[in-house]
Amino acid sequence: MRRRWMAAVAVTVAGMLTLTACGGGGNDGAAQSPQADAAKKVEVFSWWTGPGEADGLKAMKEIFEKQNPGLTFFDAAVAGGSGDKARALLTSKLQADTPPDTFQGHAGAELQGYIKAGDLEPVNFLYDELKLKDVFPQQLVDQISVGGQIYSVPVNIHRSNVMWFNPGVLKDAGVTEVPGTIEEFIAALEKVKQAGKVPLSIGSEWTAVHLLESVLLGSLGTEAYNQLWTANSDWSGPAMTKALNDYKTILSYAGDPQDDWQPAAKQVADGEAAFNIMGDWAYGYFHNPPDGGLGKTSKTDFDWAPSPGTGGTFMWLSDSFTLPKGAPNRDGAVAWLKVAASKEGQDAFNPKKGSIPARKDADTSLYTDYLADALKDWGSNKLAGSIQHGVTVNDAWRTAINEAVGLFQQSKDVAALQTALADAAKNSGQ
Amino acid sequence: MTRVRRWLPGLLLVSPSIVAIAVFVYGMLGWNFRLAMTDKHDEVSEGGFVGLENFIGIWDQQRWSLSVNHAIVFTVVFVGGALALGWLLAFLMEKGLRGEGTFRAIYLFPMAISFVATGVVWRWLMNSGTGERAVGLNRLFDNLGLEFLQWQWFRDPDWGMAAMAIPAIWQMSGYVMALFLAGFRGVPEELREAARVDGCTEWDVYRRIVLPLLRPVTLSALIILGHISLKAFDLIVAVSGKQIITDVPAVFMWVAVFDAHDPAKGATIAAYIVIAVSIFVVPYLVWSLRKERRS
Incomplete structure (x- = not known):
């Protein structure tokens, strides 16, 4: 009786070893092929799938592909309001160290979770290169910074109150x-x-x-x-x-x-x-x-x-894009962030999404009716941050x-x- | 050598599933219990061993006691309702209903639907609007002149979880019916005849002869329904989302892990769910093992 048990355990262990060996071997082989592809593909992770927001994302995609002929935009959007399901999936991707090239996050404390976990790379170099500190409001820049480092590029502003x-x-x-x-x-x-x-x-x-x-x-x-x-x-x-x-x-x-x-x-x-x-x-x-x-x-x-x-x-609340550590196509992600930060990109995205641009120098003629009011207040009002929206x-x-x-x-x-x-x-x- | 030849092929045949179960069921269970005994309350920290602190501390949280209460109400209403309704349906079938096959299929159909689809439909049926704003079942009551029956359904603070059990009863009672029907058919006709000869009424035949013989069937149904009920997640999320008013441990676990990013708390809740389910399942396994050995 006892020997039978020992044998069962032995076979089980042997089986497990075989399984792990297979797993290890498979990984090496599989990692090769997407790498060649990854030079061109930029995976943009968001939860913009609804009417309006998906159109806005498409408008930015067109600008991106026009400006970067060598790169293709890969839309990794996951449906679900306020990113409920998208963020559960993102968590598992980040924990497995297989981040998308760039992902959407609410600017502010919600993003700081990723920063503390060491998932994000600072993007100060982009802010210096494009002089973004002059075009984004100071409080917004503060909210996406930790210890002087800036970690994302805000695309739009919504009003909560x-x-x-x-x-x-x-x-x-x-x-x-x-x-x-x-x-x-x-x-x-x-x-x-x-x-x-x-x-x-x-x-x-x-x-x-x-x-x-x-x-x-x-x-x-x-x-x-x-x-x-x-x-x-x-x-x-x-x-x-x-x-x-x-x-x-x-x-x-x-x-x-x-x-x-x-x-x-x-x-x-x-x-x-x-x-x-x-x-x-x-x-x-x-x-x-x-x-x-x-x-x-x-x-x-x-x-x-x-x-x-x-x-x-x-x-206010704001959606922003990030540069994850270990992004497979870092250069592609940086090119995307440049489009997301640009006046052209924001003015293409926001009228469709029904939000106002984070930049202060947007083309006001594009924003009518409610959005004109919001744009005026964004420039002149005191600011406070939303609780429910991160x-x-x-x-x-x-x-x-x-x-x-x-x-x-x-x-x-x-x-x-x-x-x-x-x-x-x-x-x-x- | 001959002894080896007798058991080795069999063992080799089942070893893949033994390995898979060892790793993905018991390995993960053990890993979960270990995680539940650490203070890894965010995804970054390492998490030191704290023993049973999380298991005790969670009882101080108002939300936890609320969700446990909800789970108990849901389980009692769902298991009781499905057993009673399933038994009644089987009883009617047994009495030689015409077109029995058709009815059997109709009652079994809901089983083929996922809880999520059921939830989406019942979310609309159980809309809490009353009066002019009534839709779904409340509207039906309104049209039938039964306004007094209109209520808040799953938004009712006291009996909301009982309403939540209605779709689950609707879905599972056909399955219970099938179990009981098979059981009824297994009761030898001679026993019933003997009882009738002894002067039993038809009702007494069922109460004193058939039901006691069906105890094993009832027990299996109870266990199957009970463990479904304690793990309920999909139905509740599909009907009401992750709201406190219909919170149950499984939903709380999701919120703790994915919204609050507190792995240790999520693991603690998961451990409690496993313990609650095993209270149902383990005695059954022991009982059926003993029975097998006896026969």
Whole structure:
């Protein structure tokens, strides 16, 4: 009996050795062939597959291939809003040390996870060569730097603190002025409720975190909000308690949660709900023809303003491209980053994507309607970074905030939310 | 030599799968448990050994107790519902329904669909809008004049997970029916006749004769459903996404590993899922091994 077991173990071990030997041998052979190819192919990893964004990427691709005849663009986009699935795949690629030539990441703390893990190469040489520090706003450059090194090239800017509303619903409810402060906002929500419409539409749980960042900015003010992400943050103080109580009040006017942000925005467009606080990607959804949008007319079917209490501040988020360490085609990646950084590239991409360029010297005539407003504010407003979209907090911290808000939506316990947020800040390791 | 010749070819035949299972199942399991006992709370750090700290610490987290509660509610409703419905369907079939083959196929069809597809459809059916905004089942209730039945479905804070079990019951009860039907057919007609002669009602025949004989079938069904239920991930993500209101350990594990980048926490949750599943599976294996040896 015992000898039989020994034999089984021996055969198993022998089998395992054979397997590993095969594995090793196979690798050597396989690595050869793509290398020859890799000189031409540039693998660009993104999550731009939806209407608008995919068109923008294609426009940049055309410029890239025109300027670099020897290189071909390889689109490694993975579908899924805000890069949920793409980033899970990217994590495994980076851990296996097989990075794409360049990948998309939210500028800010989200990118800093990759920087700390040593996945990225600094691109200061590009900034010096193309004098990019003069054309990008200083705060944006700060957010993508660690210890004086810059790690990515921002392509676009989105605004998070936008309040979308239905002018017709407001008129029927007797709200004559667009609410500019949190108090006015709550009064307006109450009037809409009396009129029998949904005062504020919301989607799945992440949209509640999106709402939270606007309320925090509006209630605390820009200075205090920006301080939350520094060493002298105050998550436990009375100002935060008041902000979270405001949040609770505002959330009490929210309608039934919808499946995602689009159905929530649609409630405003259809006149079922009065307000929705969502990033400016909602503009494309409202405005684009029925193929990918709702085909509504701006200013009559829907209108916008900075979310209450945040006038004069631009809460931003930005997509940027990186240079991973060990990129198979580093020169190709650098050529792509040059296109992504250029005025031509950004002006081709952004009007299609429905965002504004990160550069300050863009051609303003290309940006009309909402985008013209956004471009004007981006140049003149104070800046604050988004929470949910990776600017101010790293992934671990953001997940903890999402967890706290998700639990709060059930318990409605402000004290517990504040404790959870304070703990999240303390444990973030940021 | 002859002894070797007797067992060696057999062993060689199965050794690839032994190796594969040793590496990819037990090797990975061991690696996961080791990871769960370290403080590797981000992808960069090395992770020192901390013993059972993660296993104990996780119980302080509100989200963990919530997701465990959800998993229990989901499992009880799903397993109970699928067993009851499957048994009822099998009972009706057994009574000599006309067109039995057709019905059997219809009830088995949902098994052929993946949980993701089921989830996408039921996400719409179980939309939480009520009143004017109702769609899906709530709209159906509205049209039938049964407005009082409208509710929040999986968004209900107390019974949301029970609603989440409905699509799972819909999908798996046909399979349970097939198991029971095979079991019913295996009960010798003489036993039933003997009971009837002794004055049993038809109901008593099932309760006192057939059901006890079906205990092994019930047990297999319980175990198969139980381990599916504890690992539930795809259905829940397809219906509601990764939201706290329908959080279960498997979803929490995904969030810990891929969103929060905390490998040790993810491994801890994975270890708990394995332990919970083995509570179902191991006694069954022991029991069936013993039975085999006896026969």
